[in-house]
Amino acid sequence: MRIGIIGAGAAGLAAAFDLSAAGHKVVVYESAPFIGGQASTIPVGGSQLERGYHHLFTNDKVILDLMADLDIAESMKWYPSRVGTYTSGKVYKTTTALDLLRFRAIPFLDRIKLGLFALRIGRIKEWRDLEDQTADYWLRERLGGMAYEKVWAPLLQGKFGDFYDQIGMPWFWSKIQTRFASRQGIRGREMLGYPDGSFDTIFDKLRSVIESRGGEIHISVPVTKVEVVDGMATALITKSSTGEQIREEFDTVLSTVPSFSFPDLVELPDDYKKRLTDVHYLAAVVVVLELSQQLTDFYWMNIADPDVPFLGLIEHTNMLPKDWYGGRSILYLTNYLDRTDPMYKMSQDELLDIYLPHLKKFNPKFDRSWIKKVHYNALSAAQPIIGTNYSNAIADHRTPIKKLYLANTTQIYPEDRGTNYSIKMGRKLADIILKDAQQNWRTWK
Ligand SMILES: Cc1cc2nc3c(=O)[nH]c(=O)nc-3n(C[C@H](O)[C@H](O)[C@H](O)COP(=O)(O)OP(=O)(O)OC[C@H]3O[C@@H](n4cnc5c(N)ncnc54)[C@H](O)[C@@H]3O)c2cc1C
Structure with a gap:
């Protein structure tokens, strides 16, 4: 198969890695002049540094597995992190559970409540039971008081602005789960992962392996259209650096572009389009x-x-x-x-x-x-912004156009977006594409 992939971020490159391993020809188009998407880097003082701060948690297993597959597992290093919280005009150390007990910005009883409450959320296994509630409502009702008003409410408001009271509780649940997993006991600090040489170590190795298998990765080449014939994706139209339109035929197309720009590339039925534009x-x-x-x-x-x-x-x-x-x-x-x-x-x-x-x-x-x-x-x-009851609203990876797939961060749920989950999604999409090709190829052709 010839497979066209739109976007050379974590999801697109992870999919290209597995599809090229299965013997298929992958061609990845990236509009930016660099690979890595949101986790890409800039040169700083002789090293590469992420455009936006990046680290991993100890339960980010899928990216660690990919690094092992790429033979670069040893470049992941773990570091203790020091966390502070600025509130009421002062910086407080909030690295360990014991620090929380000394968090004088709120009364002692609220500190105990805050710690016990995080433990309680950490023990919840079934996030589906939380789906119909917003984090703001759930936390206000069950925690409330200074522990909510001084700690979680300002953080939710800071992160999500006017949307803070629309965020579904599974988002908050998954954040607590991740942070617990990265802590070593009640006294323990959080351990965070960072690859030697930056996240580029992963992206550069992905690129070299994909290219060694005959795959192509084109940077500064935006895709402007997905061509559809009889309800089936057949080709990609790209724009070269000189502004020339180029048409390339593909058997299958995977797009990793954000939901708001996907409808610019292809005509979609209203109900699917609404799922995209609602986020x-x-x-x-x-x-x-x-x-x-x-x-x-x-x-x-x-x-x-x-x-x-x-x-x-x-x-x-x-x-x-x-x-x-x-x-x-x-x-x-x-x-x-x-x-x-x-x-x-x-x-x-x-x-x-x-x-x-x-x-x-x-x-x-x-x-x-x-x-x-x-x-x-x-x-x-x-x-x-992921609201309540989102499992009923997620856009399917299989779009209504045959042989056209979508994988972007709105389809990561209940976890919050992150490189680990984009890689997991990219690898899952490679699997779906390979299975669909086996099962449907004759009827589609
Ligand atoms: C500030 C910030 C901090 C973060 N911190 C962390 C962290 O600490 N740890 C962590 O794991 N994750 C972190 N993340 C999240 C993580 O970076 C992303 O979840 C992940 O990189 C997304 O990968 P992706 O491939 O799904 O999407 P993207 O990285 O967005 O890749 C999509 C690619 O498609 C390209 N594209 C778009 N339109 C077109 C087109 N028409 N033609 C061709 N190409 C196109 C884009 O240029 C982009 O490169 C952070 C994100 C941000 C913004």
Whole structure:
């Protein structure tokens, strides 16, 4: 089979890896001038660094299995993380369960409630029982008080903005499960994974193996149309760097583009299209600062304070060695925003003017002269908003067009999106495509 794949992110490349292993010719088209999608990197101080902070949890098994298949398992390293929470004008250490007991921003009884409550959610095995409730409602009803108002509510509001009260409870459940899995006991810190050489180590190896099997990966080549004849996908139209339209025939097509842009590529029946367009996405705006000095002691800082104009502060070099990045401290300032939010349209300098005065809250000595270089990245399809009873609303991977498949982050559920789950989905799609080809080929032809 000749299989056309749209998108060279984690899902597209994982599918291409398995389909090429099964002896098929894969051709991957990527509109960006690089592979890796949302987990792609930029050069910083002699190393590669993700455009948006990335790490893995210990239960991210599928990506670890893929690394073993690629013979690069030994490049995954595990590091203890230090987590802080900024609330009521102060930074609190919230790395371990014992730290929570010392979390003086809320009364002692609420701290106990907060810890026990997380344990309670961690023990829930059946997320389907939670599907008809929003996280906001469930947490307000069952936890409530200062533990909710001072901790979880500001985090939900910061992450999802105006959509915070629409998020289905399975999203929250899966976050707690993941974080428990990465902790080592009640005293234990969270252990997070990061590959030597960045996430590029995985993507570069995928590329070289796919190419060694005769597969092709074309960057800076957007797909503009999926050609459909008699209800069946037959070809892809791409745009070359000179603006020329090129048509390539395929036996099967897998698209990994976001739900909002898939209907631009192909005419779809209304009910399927509605499933796609009903899911709203938040964009991520990430500013990366190369600093001459360390800002805080923490790798991950939750911001539970609406007066701070960013959602998170991730100091990458508090988990990974500074000397990888020319001795600089690497600090991400991140926000999830609606694409209509004026902040999404702001330039790097406009954002810095708003953000920088707040850095003194985390270190009073901070000075603008510490900033040696700034990188700005905006990702339009960063976080799908997944509401209640979503299992009834997910778009099928098999689209209504024969031999046309879709795999994007809106189809990951109940887990939150992540590289592990996009790889799992890409490999699942390869399996579906191979089985469908075996079963249906004669009737389709
Ligand atoms: C700020 C941020 C932080 C994150 N942190 C983590 C983390 O710590 N750990 C983790 O595991 N995950 C993290 N993630 C999530 C993770 O990066 C994504 O879930 C995963 O990379 C998505 O892979 P994908 O292949 O499904 O989609 P994408 O990476 O979005 O790939 C889709 C690809 O399709 C391409 N494309 C779109 N339209 C076309 C077209 N018409 N023609 C050709 N190509 C096209 C896009 O350019 C893109 O490369 C984070 C994401 C963000 C935004």
